[in-house]
Amino acid sequence: MSDCCSTNTKEMVSETSVSEYCPSCKKKGKKVKIITLKAILKPSVLDSLNPNSEHFFCNLEGCDVVYFDTDKKTYSISEIKVPVFQKDDSLTVPICYCFDWTREKITQYVKDGLASKPLEHIKQNVKENRCGCEVNNPQGSCCMGNVTKFIKQLP
Incomplete structure (x- = not known):
């Protein structure tokens, strides 16, 4: 990729x-x-x-x-083969398609006081050249902005 x-x-x-x-x-x-x-x-x-x-x-x-x-x-x-994060507000829709970070999973991490873990996990995998955003994410680009925005808007 x-x-x-x-x-x-x-x-x-x-x-x-x-x-x-x-x-x-x-x-x-x-x-x-x-x-x-x-x-x-x-x-x-x-x-x-x-x-x-x-x-x-x-x-x-x-x-x-x-x-x-x-x-x-x-x-x-x-x-489209997959639900689109920007168009589907379901908790099970991925925000990060490459590493399966859904709204539900990220919300749980934030509740548990681990808000930085999803971004750390994604960044580490990007660093290791494991992301495939062009073929996994309907927007065709990196999800980190979406993940960061989602985490910031959580209570």
Whole structure:
């Protein structure tokens, strides 16, 4: 896998500045690599994927669209193999797809006074080059921001 969880600021800025707007909710999407769609879309919809288009991830909770491309082709929640953290508030949905850190599991660690453990575990595995965010996480990028935000909003 690439260094999707790296903190190279130059790489992060250029990746996030390339955006389009979701045809459904009009929110700016985040560009994702084709490998992410190939890994996350259900096999029944892969034949409609245009590998020559740029693809984007829509993270708006109330929007049914998960991915869209520059031709405004959309892929909805029902066409995705896994639940999407940003669009499903279930406790069993992963926040970290590579190492199975769910809302429920992280909440329990925080209750037990171990709030830093999930991030430490993820960081250690990233350091050991074990993450596979491009193929495991529907957003196609590192989850650490989502995990950190989730922990901070817990009571």
